[in-house]
Amino acid sequence: MPAVSPALPGTFDVVVIGAGVIGCAIARRFALEGARVAVIEKADDILDGASKANSAILHTGFDAPVGSLEQVCVAAGYAEYEEIHAKLNLPLIRCGALVIAWTEAEAALLPELIAQAEANGVADVEPLTEAETRRLEPGLGAGLQAAFRVPREYLVDPWSAPLAYLAQAIANGAELLRGAEVTGGQLDGDWTLQTTRGPVTGRIVVNAAGLYGDVLDERLLGKKDFAIRPRKGQFIVYDKPAASLASHILLPVPNKVTKGIVVCRTAFGNLLVGPTAEEQDDRETAALVPETLEALRRRGEEILPGLKAEEVTALYAGLRPATETKDYRITAHSAQRMITVGGIRSTGLSSALGTARHVLRLAEAMGHATQPPVDPVWPEVPAISAFARRDWQQPGNGGIVCHCESVTRREILAALDGPLKAQTLAGLKRRTRVTMGRCQGFYCSAELARLTEGRLAQPMLGHD
Incomplete structure (x- = not known):
C-alpha cells in the first residue's frame, strides 16, 4: 500500500x-x-x-x-x-470579588472559607458585616447576612x-x-x-x-x-446598562459540587448571571432549558433586584x-x-x-x-475589551460593521487572515465580538456573509 x-x-x-x-x-x-x-x-x-x-x-x-x-x-x-x-x-479589570452569605448557615461557613483562603496564600481577604457589604454594593437584595472581599479576583x-x-x-x-x-x-x-x-x-x-x-x-x-462527567452551565447575559448595578464580582458561598451562581460584569461591558451546574451524559450538546433559565434569572434578580428592569442580550450554555x-x-x-x-x-x-x-x-x-x-x-492580540482603546477609535478602520459591539471592517478582515485565522462564524465571534451584541447579528449578518464568503470552513447562509 x-x-x-x-x-x-x-x-x-x-x-x-x-x-x-x-x-x-x-x-x-x-x-x-x-x-x-x-x-x-x-x-x-x-x-x-x-x-x-x-x-x-x-x-x-x-x-x-x-x-x-x-x-x-x-x-x-x-x-x-x-x-x-x-x-x-x-x-x-481589577474589580475584586465579594463572597456573600445569604443565610445564617452560609454565614457560619465564612470563617472557615477565610481560613482556607489564607492557607492558600490569599491573605488579603477582608471580612465584612452586612452594613459594610451594602456600602460597597448598595444594589444587593434582601437577606444578606455577611460577606468577605477578595481584592485580587479580576x-x-x-x-x-x-x-x-x-x-x-x-x-x-x-x-x-x-x-x-x-x-x-x-x-x-x-x-x-x-x-x-x-x-x-x-x-x-x-x-x-x-x-x-x-x-x-x-x-x-x-x-x-x-x-x-460533563457538567452543563447555563448563563444569562444582560445588556450593557446592567453593568452599572455591580462593581464587584458577586460570588456565592461555594459547595462541594460547584462554585455556584455568579453575578458579575464582563470584559465587554455586559453583566452575566450563571452558571448552573447540571450533570449530563451528552458531551456535545449544551441545550438551553427555559425553566432552568427562568430560575436562574429569578436568582439573579434576588441578588441584584435592579436586574428586573434590565434587558437580556443573550443566553448561552457550555460544558465543563x-x-x-x-x-x-x-x-x-x-x-x-x-x-x-x-x-x-x-x-x-x-x-x-x-x-x-x-x-x-x-x-x-x-x-x-x-x-x-x-x-x-x-505578538499582541487585538483589543476587544470594553475597557481598552478599540479599533473603531483608530483611523482607517473601514467603518463599523457590527454597531452593537463596535466591530470594524478592518477587525473582521484581520481575523480572517494569518496563521490563526477564523475558520467558523463562532471563531470569528470570539476573535471580534461580531454579532454578539444586543441585536445578535440581525443588522450586520448580511454584510458579514459578504465579507466571509469563501473564507470559512463552515460558510454563513446566503446573503442575497
Whole structure:
C-alpha cells in the first residue's frame, strides 16, 4: 500500500492534542522553551469545546482545596497572567470579588472559607458585616447576612487569552492542525498519531482533549484513569446598562459540587448571571432549558433586584469536563511518553499558564530538553475589551460593521487572515465580538456573509 502523506511533516518534540485554553497555554510554554510543537484540534477552529463558555474570571484560587494540584496551578497561572498580560495586549479589570452569605448557615461557613483562603496564600481577604457589604454594593437584595472581599479576583477576556497563547506559540515556531480528530496512535520510539487528516509524529504527546480526555486516553493507552462527567452551565447575559448595578464580582458561598451562581460584569461591558451546574451524559450538546433559565434569572434578580428592569442580550450554555473527583487529573505516563491533562473544570482559564508549567516539568522528568530562544516573539492580540482603546477609535478602520459591539471592517478582515485565522462564524465571534451584541447579528449578518464568503470552513447562509 502507498504511504500516507503526513498531515504535518517531520517529527515534533511535543504534540498537544486539543486547542482549548489548556492546550493553547501548553503549546505556548513548550514553544517558549524551544521545543518544536504541533497542536492538533478536531474542530474547525480553536476554543470550540469547554473553553468557549465560562465566567471569564481570573481566580486567585482562594477556595481551592488546600494543597491540591488545582490550587498550585491556579496560583501559578494567576501570577503569570499578571506578569504577561500587558505584553500580549490582554485586559485585566481589577474589580475584586465579594463572597456573600445569604443565610445564617452560609454565614457560619465564612470563617472557615477565610481560613482556607489564607492557607492558600490569599491573605488579603477582608471580612465584612452586612452594613459594610451594602456600602460597597448598595444594589444587593434582601437577606444578606455577611460577606468577605477578595481584592485580587479580576475580570479577563476568556477568548483573547488562549488566542494570544497560541498566537505566541505559532510566532515561535509551533504548528496548528485543525479539523483533525486523533483516531489512534502507535508508540515505536516516537509516537505516530493517526488523524483524520493524516499521521503526525512526535516524541511526547500531551492529551489536552478536555471533554474527550478519557476517550483519547483509551485510544492511545488502551486504558483510562478517570471518566469525564460533563457538567452543563447555563448563563444569562444582560445588556450593557446592567453593568452599572455591580462593581464587584458577586460570588456565592461555594459547595462541594460547584462554585455556584455568579453575578458579575464582563470584559465587554455586559453583566452575566450563571452558571448552573447540571450533570449530563451528552458531551456535545449544551441545550438551553427555559425553566432552568427562568430560575436562574429569578436568582439573579434576588441578588441584584435592579436586574428586573434590565434587558437580556443573550443566553448561552457550555460544558465543563468534570470527573468523579474534584481535583485536576494530570498524569505522566512516563513509559508511554504521554501526559494526560484531564478534569480541568471551571478554573481552567485561571490555571492554564500554571498548568502548562506543571506539564513542562513532567516532560522534563521524561528527559525532554530543549534550548529556549534568545529573543522570543511577543505578538499582541487585538483589543476587544470594553475597557481598552478599540479599533473603531483608530483611523482607517473601514467603518463599523457590527454597531452593537463596535466591530470594524478592518477587525473582521484581520481575523480572517494569518496563521490563526477564523475558520467558523463562532471563531470569528470570539476573535471580534461580531454579532454578539444586543441585536445578535440581525443588522450586520448580511454584510458579514459578504465579507466571509469563501473564507470559512463552515460558510454563513446566503446573503442575497
